Amino acid sequence: MDWVPAHFPRDDWALAEFDGKPLYEHEDPARAAHPDWGTLEFDYGRKEVRNFLVANATYWCEEFHIDGLRVDAVASMLYLDYSREDGQWTPNEHGGRENLDAVSFLQEMNATVYRRCPGVVTIAEESTAWDGVTRATHHTGPGGFGGLGFGLKWNMGWMHDSLGYVSKEPVHRRYHHHEMTFSMVYAYSENYVLPISHDEVVHGKGSLVSKMPGDWWQRRATHRAYLGFMWAHPGKQLLFMGQEFAQGAEWAEGHGPDWWLLDPAYGAEADHRGVRDLVRDLNTAYRSVPALWQRDTDPGGFAWVDGDAAEDNVFAFLRYDAEGAPLLAVSHFSPVVRPEYVVGVPDEYAAWQEVLNTDAARYGGSDVRNPAPLKPDATPAHGRAASLRLTLPPLATVWLRPA
Numbered sequence: 001m002d003w004v005p006a007h008f009p010r011d012d013w014a015l016a017e018f019d020g021k022p023l024y025e026h027e028d029p030a031r032a033a034h035p036d037w038g039t040l041e042f043d044y045g046r047k048e049v050r051n052f053l054v055a056n057a058t059y060w061c062e063e064f065h066i067d068g069l070r071v072d073a074v075a076s077m078l079y080l081d082y083s084r085e086d087g088q089w090t091p092n093e094h095g096g097r098e099n100l101d102a103v104s105f106l107q108e109m110n111a112t113v114y115r116r117c118p119g120v121v122t123i124a125e126e127s128t129a130w131d132g133v134t135r136a137t138h139h140t141g142p143g144g145f146g147g148l149g150f151g152l153k154w155n156m157g158w159m160h161d162s163l164g165y166v167s168k169e170p171v172h173r174r175y176h177h178h179e180m181t182f183s184m185v186y187a188y189s190e191n192y193v194l195p196i197s198h199d200e201v202v203h204g205k206g207s208l209v210s211k212m213p214g215d216w217w218q219r220r221a222t223h224r225a226y227l228g229f230m231w232a233h234p235g236k237q238l239l240f241m242g243q244e245f246a247q248g249a250e251w252a253e254g255h256g257p258d259w260w261l262l263d264p265a266y267g268a269e270a271d272h273r274g275v276r277d278l279v280r281d282l283n284t285a286y287r288s289v290p291a292l293w294q295r296d297t298d299p300g301g302f303a304w305v306d307g308d309a310a311e312d313n314v315f316a317f318l319r320y321d322a323e324g325a326p327l328l329a330v331s332h333f334s335p336v337v338r339p340e341y342v343v344g345v346p347d348e349y350a351a352w353q354e355v356l357n358t359d360a361a362r363y364g365g366s367d368v369r370n371p372a373p374l375k376p377d378a379t380p381a382h383g384r385a386a387s388l389r390l391t392l393p394p395l396a397t398v399w400l401r402p403a
Helices: 047-063 074-078 100-116 156-166 170-176 216-232 272-288
Strands: 068-071 121-124 152-154 192-195 236-238 302-309 314-320 326-332 338-345 352-357 386-392 396-402
Touching: 047 068, 047 100, 074 100, 100 121, 156 170, 156 192, 156 216, 216 272, 216 314, 216 326, 216 396, 272 352, 302 338, 314 338, 326 338, 326 386, 386 396
Parallel strands: 068 121, 121 152, 152 192, 192 236
Antiparallel strands: 302 314, 314 326, 326 396, 338 386, 352 396
């Protein structure tokens, strides 16, 4: 659930001036008012306020068995100068811009939740490069602060870059290729969630599938290819409601997801139900293939095969499990079939087989497949001793494993 200790309302029924004077908010009006949302900020330096907030976090987990807390707007808590100009904020006791009270509160909250509620996860929506958001609280980083203790952090850079890429016409994607590869520069700086945020599918921004260019078939195909790329990329996956069946309409809180799109009477088997079936199969494969998750935070668990195929709109990489067993993921974001496409692979395997193809007919695709098994050539490619000759389906992601 979304848990928001970053601010609270000024309404008469809320916590503002709870006993007639500042109590939950800071006594300094400049510190109490949130500059962006017309709300108030908690005074994280008061023990009573911290106890209230920490108890609230554990309450949701212990009494309601919530699986995890996604903490909103963490950056607005961490910086004294957040959305404030010079002269509108006061430095901390060391002369810095960090809100030391907020840092201490977040550390206490995370440590307490994880101690009292084993199995839950806390996730930070933190939009800056604060060091150690997912570092343990007792480990001090280069900045001199202990880690904040979150389990995961939203990878908002990946989200904005990848959505920007897939929203371009295929002929223009070559000029934005780096937007899909840049995430691997910093992928191991934190423990990341790959989110498709609720903020990106409201207020006129359109649903995920509607962001894709082309006709309805191409939009769904790109949607499926993007999900295949996302599930293979290091990090955990987070969709927003309706994205698991390619809802075309923008999210509306008044009536919820358009479940009727999955009704067989609507004839949706090849459209929305196909995308839903793909997400089910992605999850099934994810659970059964440790290479997709076991070394998410280990740089040795990922290797580019070809991250520079901008002219082809292709991204090819390997994921490895703890035993070194690989999975090859190839994403192709052009609406054409590419036969005999050469991809370098390790040479110790006699054959490879396709284990997932987002272009399969059952998902609503054109069913361009790679018959199994595929035997590699002894021809080096991409710095590897052997190579496969693949048929790349249009607007699709293909996963292969050693047969």
